[in-house]
Amino acid sequence: MKVQNNKAWWLVLPVFLLVAFSAIVPMMTVVNYSVQDIFDHSTRYFVGVDWYKQVLQDTRLHDSLLRQFIFSGCVLLIEIPLGIAIALCMPTKGRMASLVLIVMAIPLLIPWNVVGTIWQIFGRADIGLMGWTLNELGIAYNYASDTGDAWVTVLIMDVWHWTSLVALLCYSGLRAIPDVYYQAARIDRASAWAVFRHIQLPKLKSVLLIAVMLRFMDSFMIYTEPFVLTGGGPGNATTFLSQTLTQMAIGQFDLGPAAAFSLVYFLIILLVSWLFYTAMTHNDKTR
Amino acid sequence: MDWMAWTLPTALFFGAIATILAGMTVWELRSPCIERKGFLPISTTRGDRLFIGLLGSAYLHLLVVGTTDWSVWIASVLSLFWLFAVMRWG
Amino acid sequence: MTLRKKVVLGLYVLFLLVPIYWLLNMSFKSNTEILGGLSMWPRSFTLANYKVIFTDPSWYEGYLNSLYYVTLNTLISLTVALPAAYAFSRYRFLGDKHLFFWLLTNRMAPPAVFLLPFFQLYSSIGLFDTHIAVALAHCLFNVPLAVWILEGFMSGVPKEIDETAYIDGYSFPKFFVKIFIPLIGSGIGVTAFFCFMFSWVELLLARTLTSVNAKPIAAVMTRTVSASGIDWGVLAAAGVLTILPGMLVIWFVRNHVAKGFALGRV
Structure with missing residues (x-):
């Protein structure tokens, strides 16, 4: 059991101050922006909740919000099962295990704009292996002009980029299962599926919730990779929420609406993450 | 500043x-305070209820502003009731 | 390991490596060869693209800048996160759960939103275009993550160790540095890896908070690309070079990472 000791605050204080400095001041500023019409440094007017009304009824934002949910949903549906499957296939010991770990970590360590660049090149029909091969096989593929192709490319890129994270997390969860469980299963002659369903999956629950939470938050905020790959096109087909927001804030310099919208954005992520977090800690308690 | x-x-x-x-x-x-179970589906502490109350209020405001032409003060009054209910019976 | 597992894993690794191979392949080609037609390996092997990067200060300084602030960020994150994670793993204190969740929410704020306030905040305290500014800004998402990971590892260390040490007359700082930190070496390795990773790959904040002196390599890449058409060869070479530091880091911490992952909590 943990001991009740409020002096522990002294140990947490540096973290609190450091994060508060970078988090609270900008957050307050965004709230301030969201209720004003700002022309320049000294000319600004209080407009109340007008910006909120405007962004909540803006169809362009509804569209990109919908796209964002579809995208995050697809990402979770593909990456979580695939990550589990890969984790189950990973070797458990020896030199191969380290090697596989290292190879799998590579995509995670590439700067996000380089990830975009890699796939931008790889998917092109003239100089990229994937685009060229697909076209040689008779499949008309062009991520820059076809909506479906653009979506598939962005999704494949995200799977390439992030499935390893899910797999590594699940791998660590699997390693935590004591051998006794497997021995018991062997004695019972349980099938591989039964072992997975009744031993591995329950033990993976808490790690999976971390993975789902991280993947949801990050895919919901995705910006750099699709920006480099497709620039949001063709049309607005792959313009996700972050990009719409950045266009508003920096492209059109509509600070007020952008700020109001970003708070709505933050609230959505906050609610979903809180639900995940509550489920996760609740799960810990009952265990 | x-x-x-x-x-x-x-x-x-x-x-x-x-x-x-x-x-x-x-x-x-x-x-x-001691954790307890009210009308919310999970058992909560006072701080949890405050957070749920505030988050709920924020969404209530968005709902009112986004879908109706009511004054934002109506949302604020409703939020106060909600906040009170969650703190008291949540 | 059964054959089916090997096949699945093999296919996945292939899927991971082929795009990277393609980048590597392109980086050794001249632009005429790249645009002239597809070839599986460089016909006329050239290092000219790399030469461009290593002889032009605006390129290689980008790498040094990035490495500098990433290292700084990893050090800061670990230093402040270690005691905090200890507090979270050992004590209950006023508002601990809410504080923990609040820390996590900082990973959720879409960075695109906070660019302008960040820019103004760091300008107003005179840190704009310094390495420390980027390092501090990246703490926003790295410190919570570091606390989260370290807390998991520390919870795995039995409490009796702390108590025995206090009975033996160790003061808290001495116990923490001499006994506790060596015990969670793997955890620190994994945490450092994650801090390095998230700071190294982030571009938006790093680009916004810098202009000349601390400009990260990723920003150098985007600007050079848009200048005069696209120099595919140099772009590919620069991309390859951004992958290398990450691989070096993971090579150095590979045993810790393997062990850390094997401990079961990340």
Whole structure:
């Protein structure tokens, strides 16, 4: 059991101050922006909740919000099962295990704009292996002009980029299962599926919730990779929420609406993450 | 501080939040609360209920502003009721 | 390991490596060869693209800048996160759960939103275009993550160790540095890896908070690309070079990472 000791605050204080400095001041500023019409440094007017009304009824934002949910949903549906499957296939010991770990970590360590660049090149029909091969096989593929192709490319890129994270997390969860469980299963002659369903999956629950939470938050905020790959096109087909927001804030310099919208954005992520977090800690308690 | 573009309403808003947090801290020090189960599906502490209440209020405001032509004050009054209900029976 | 597992894993690794191979392949080609037609390996092997990067200060300084602030960020994150994670793993204190969740929420704020306030905040305290500014800004998402990971590892260390040490007359700082930190070496390795990773790959904040002196390599890449058409060869070479530091880091911490992952909590 943990001991009740409020002096522990002294140990947490540096973290609190450091994060508060970078988090609270900008957050307050965004709230301030969201209720004003700002022309320049000294000319600004209080407009109340007008910006909120405007962004909540803006169809362009509804569209990109919908796209964002579809995208995050697809990402979770593909990456979580695939990550589990890969984790189950990973070797458990020896030199191969380290090697596989290292190879799998590579995509995670590439700067996000380089990830975009890699796939931008790889998917092109003239100089990229994937685009060229697909076209040689008779499949008309062009991520820059076809909506479906653009979506598939962005999704494949995200799977390439992030499935390893899910797999590594699940791998660590699997390693935590004591051998006794497997021995018991062997004695019972349980099938591989039964072992997975009744031993591995329950033990993976808490790690999976971390993975789902991280993947949801990050895919919901995705910006750099699709920006480099497709620039949001063709049309607005792959313009996700972050990009719409950045266009508003920096492209059109509509600070007020952008700020109001970003708070709505933050609230959505906050609610979903809180639900995940509550489920996760609740799960810990009952265990 | 000029670049932060403060306005009176937002200053009051953050002041209120800070006061509530300070008040909750003092209250917790005076009489530590025990987790309990109310009408919410999970058992909660006082702080949890405050968070749920505030988050719910934020969404209530968005709902009113986004889908109706009512004054935002109606949302605020409704939120106060919601906040009270969650703190009392949540 | 059964054959089916090997096949699945093999296919996945292939899927991971082929795009990277393609980048590597392109980086050794001249632009005429790249645009002239597809070839599986460089016909006329050239190092000219790399030469461009290593002889032009605006390129290689980008790498040094990035490495500098990433290292700084990893050090800061670990230093402040270690005691905090200890507090979270050993004690209950006023508002601990809410504080923990609040820390996590900082990973959720869409960075695109906070660019302008960040820019103004760091300008107003005179840190704009310094390495420390980027390092501090990246703490926003790295410190919570570091606390989260370290807390998991520390919870795995039995409490009796702390108590025995206190009975033996160790003061808290001495116990923490001499006994506790060596015990969670793997955890620190994994945490450092994650801090390095998230700071190294982030571009938006790093680009916004810098202009000349601390400009990260990723920003150098985007600007050079848009200048005069696209120099595919140099772009590919620069991309390859951004992958290398990450691989070096993971090579150095590979045993810790393997062990850390094997401990079961990340």
